[in-house]
Amino acid sequence: MVYNRAAVIIIDKDKVLLLHRIKKGKDYYVIPGGTIEEDEKPEEAAVREIKEETNFDIELGEVFCRVNDFMHNGIYFLAKKFSGELRLGGPELQRVNDNNQYHLEWVHKKDLQKLLLYPKEVKEKIMDYFSS
Template identity: 40%
Template sequence: MTAKERAACICLVDGKLLVIHRVKDGLRYAVLPGGGVEQDEAPADAALRELLEETSLNGQIVRHAASLDHQDRRAHYYLVRASGQPRLGYGPRTKTGLDRQQLHAGMGTRRHRLSH
């Protein structure tokens, strides 16, 4: 693992893609739930930990979707099944600045089903 690795969840809630809307330096954008991979942590475990920290959802990895290099870091993406009602920053290690973010389940208009 390198210090720059990241893991993220592709998570559908009620058939809609779960994203976090953020505002940084006046720019508005959306990201998948995810974050840095800690030392001695598997990327899949990091993805599920970040999902819990950022949304309060417990997830289950369905499958690895992709690993891609982005600028200075490698990112791992996992298709994740989760249930419940997402709540922003509800996890055990809530980060600062979450008041400027919003969870949004429903970006886009197409519904998709998770499959094994």
């Protein structure tokens, strides 16, 4: 399978790091990550994207899940370790304006159910992870 998106589930105790998007009046959340560049391995893209978007240095753990739908073929890793000062960066920071906002947020597991988190399959798997 060829993946076009790599993302990382970063968990700190009972919270998960999400990217809160407010775009043209729509309010939703996504997992930090992004496009896998040509000749780049998914693992390399995941580490690069997390550094760009969050300023975190991460050590990848296992593959958390894979999502193949009409939007993308995504591979989601679980972060084994992370360090650094959390701050938005990369193209996301450059694209911020009144109609296009990005906010990094630690979301408590009890608040996940009420959020609009894409893709939905990943949201369900994160909730399952916290309940196991």
